[in-house]
Structure formats: C-alpha cells, structure tokens
Amino acid sequence: xxxxxxxxxxxxxxxxxxxxxxxxxxxxxxxxxxxxxxxxxxxxxxxxxxxxxxxxxxxxxxxxxxxxxxxxxxxxxxxxxxxxxxxxxxxxxxxxxxxxxxxxxxxxxxxxxxxxxxxxxxxxxxxxxxxxxxxxxxxxxxxxxxxxxxxxxxxxxxxxxxxxxxxxxxxxxxxxxxxxxxxxxxxxxxxxxxxxxxxxxxxxx
Amino acid sequence: xxxxxxxxxxxxxxxxxxxxxxxxxxxxxxxxxxxxxxxxxxxxxxxxxxxxxxxxxxxxxxxxxxxxxxxxxxx
Numbered sequence: 001x002x003x004x005x006x007x008x009x010x011x012x013x014x015x016x017x018x019x020x021x022x023x024x025x026x027x028x029x030x031x032x033x034x035x036x037x038x039x040x041x042x043x044x045x046x047x048x049x050x051x052x053x054x055x056x057x058x059x060x061x062x063x064x065x066x067x068x069x070x071x072x073x074x075x076x077x078x079x080x081x082x083x084x085x086x087x088x089x090x091x092x093x094x095x096x097x098x099x100x101x102x103x104x105x106x107x108x109x110x111x112x113x114x115x116x117x118x119x120x121x122x123x124x125x126x127x128x129x130x131x132x133x134x135x136x137x138x139x140x141x142x143x144x145x146x147x148x149x150x151x152x153x154x155x156x157x158x159x160x161x162x163x164x165x166x167x168x169x170x171x172x173x174x175x176x177x178x179x180x181x182x183x184x185x186x187x188x189x190x191x192x193x194x195x196x197x198x199x200x201x202x203x204x205x
Numbered sequence: 206x207x208x209x210x211x212x213x214x215x216x217x218x219x220x221x222x223x224x225x226x227x228x229x230x231x232x233x234x235x236x237x238x239x240x241x242x243x244x245x246x247x248x249x250x251x252x253x254x255x256x257x258x259x260x261x262x263x264x265x266x267x268x269x270x271x272x273x274x275x276x277x278x279x280x
Contacts (some may be wrong), residue, residue, distance in 0.1 A: 042249035128245075128270070135243055135270035140215040196219070204223055 023045065027124035040131045056172060068168030070159040071121075072113025074100065083132060093160065147203060162187075206235050214271075221247040222254055225276065229260070232278050239240040240274040248272050 029053070056067045078088040088094055088108070094101045095097050102108065128134045159165040162184055170188065173181025211228055213277040214219040222241050226237055240251065248264050251274055255262040 037230065118228060131245075133245055133266075133269075133270035137215055144215070183207065196223075199220070200223060203220065 005189075015100075036197050040133075046051045052171070053175070056175070061110070064167070065170035067116070067163055068113050068172060069117060070165040071100065071115045071168060072111055072115075073156070074160065075111040082108060087095070143203070206237065207233065208237045208239065210238045213244070213247065214241055217244055218246045218250060222251050225251055225255070225274075229261060229276065229278055230257075234258065234278050234280060236278050237276070238276040238278070240276065242274065243271045245270070245272075248274065 018047075060066050078094065081088050089102055107187065155165070159169065161171045163180060164170075164184075166184075169184045170181050173184060209232060211224055213224055216224075221244060222244060225238065225240055232238060240247070242248070242251075253269060254264050255274075255276050260279045262274065264272050264274040266272050276280060
C-alpha cells in the first residue's frame with residue numbers, strides 16, 4: 001500500500017515538472033534538429049499529399065496502372081477462399097467485366113497490388129522504426145472491437161460497389177478524369193458526416 | 206486551476222480529437238487537459254485543432270510511440 005502511495009506522489013511531482021517545462025517551452029520556443037523534423041515530426045499535409053501525387057504519376061508512367069489498395073486485398077481474399085476449397089473465380093462479381101475477373105492462366109495471388117500493399121506495410125513499419133515510435137497496440141474494449149470489425153466489413157463491402165477505396169476510387173480516379181472519383185468524393189463526405197454522428201452518439205462515452 | 210487527464214490510449218482518429226473537444230467544453234479557463242495517446246496522427250490533428258481554437262498547447266513523447274498533449278484552456 002505504501003509503495004503505491006509513493007509512486008502516486010512521484011507521479012504528481014513529475015506532472016508538475018512537465019507542466020512547468022511546458023510553460024517555459026511555450027515562452028522560449030525550441031530549435032528542432034533536422035533529424036527530428038524529417039523523421040519524427042508529422043509532415044505538413046501539403047508535403048505528404050504532393051509526394052503521394054508525384055509517386056502515383058511515376059507509377060502510372062512506369063506500369064500503366066494507377067495506385068489501388070483494396071483490389072489487392074480482394075484478390076488476396078479470393079486466393080485464401082480458393083485455398084480452403086471455394087471457387088470465387090466463378091462468382092458473379094469476378095466473372096463479370098468489373099476489371100476484377102481473371103484472364104486465361106491468371107491466378108488471384110498474381111496481383112501486383114498485393115505486393116504494393118505488402119510494401120506499404122513494410123514502409124510504414126520502417127518509418128515508425130526510424131522515428132522510434134514502434135509500439136504493439138491492443139484492443140481497448142469489446143465495443144471498440146465490435147465497431148472496428150463492423151466498420152471494416154462495411155468499408156470492404158462498399159469498396160467493391162464503388163470500384164475501389166479512397167485510393168482507387170478517389171485518389172487515383174480524379175487525376176484520371178474519371179467522373180466516378182467526384183461521385184465518390186461527394187458521398188465520402190456524406191459518409192463521414194453520418195459516421196461521425198454515429199461515433200459521437202455511441203462510441204464517445 | 207484544475208488538471209484533467211484524458212485516456213485516449215489505443216484509440217484512433219478522430220476519437221482523441223472528439224474526446225478532447227467534449228472535455229474542453231466542460232472545463233474552466235486556465236484548466237489544463239492532459240491527453241494521453243499512442244496515435245501519432247493525434248499529435249498533428251489534435252494539436253492543430255487546439256491551436257486553431259486559440260488554446261495553449263504542447264506535447265512530449267513519454268515512451269516510444271506514446272505522447273501526452275497538454276492543453277491549457279485559454280478562452
């Protein structure tokens with residue numbers, strides 16, 4: 001019991017110290033090292049957005065394909081289903097001319113976007129390691145788990161109806177002068193509005 | 206001058222921001238809100254939003270990938 005009390009007391013003085021430092025830092029300001037500025041501090045949205053746009057253009061020039069994400073996910077999923085004995089290649093969605101079907105001799109697993117998705121995950125891992133911000137996260141509550149699963153299912157299903165997620169259906173669609181990107185953008189705002197209402201009502205307790 | 210801690214660990218955008226918004230409404234001018242987070246977007250979007258609202262704000266990284274954002278309600 002006494003140990004617990006001491007710990008609490010120490011914590012209090014730490015907070016006081018931190019708050020004092022917070023006040024003095026606010027007054028004096030602090031010079032950041034370049035290393036910190038590039039690897040640790042969040043980049044301005046303009047910088048990140050411009051780099052993504054340039055990379056997408058380079059990808060299009062080199063491969064004749066634009067950046068997509070969920071295309072790879074759906075093909076990976078179909079590959080797993082095939083492995084457990086189902087025949088997704090005969091499903092209506094894959095057999096119709098949606099751009100997601102297979103040509104002769106093609107397999108679900110040979111989708112370039114699966115490799116891109118893996119590369120995105122590796123890249124994200126590297127950036128968190130460089131910033132020394134890597135951390136295993138856990139599920140906070142049952143409610144968070146259920147809502148995340150439900151949200152993931154809805155997003156995954158909706159990407160198939162709208163020819164992609166916010167990358168394939170929006171980020172890559174608008175620069176390709178495709179109308180569906182603008183329709184996607186409009187309804188993304190509607191969805192975000194509805195989603196935030198649900199979030200405030202049910203998740204913010 | 207009260208000091209309020211807000212646990213936003215393991216929460217992703219936009220929950221930390223919405224929680225901070227809700228908490229700040231209940232607080233008095235001069236009170237300090239300490240927001241604990243392990244979501245690196247929060248040190249961008251929460252800090253930007255708080256600055257825009259005109260409050261005083263700063264943050265430090267306590268452990269690898271864990272931050273505390275200090276918000277002093279200014280108005």
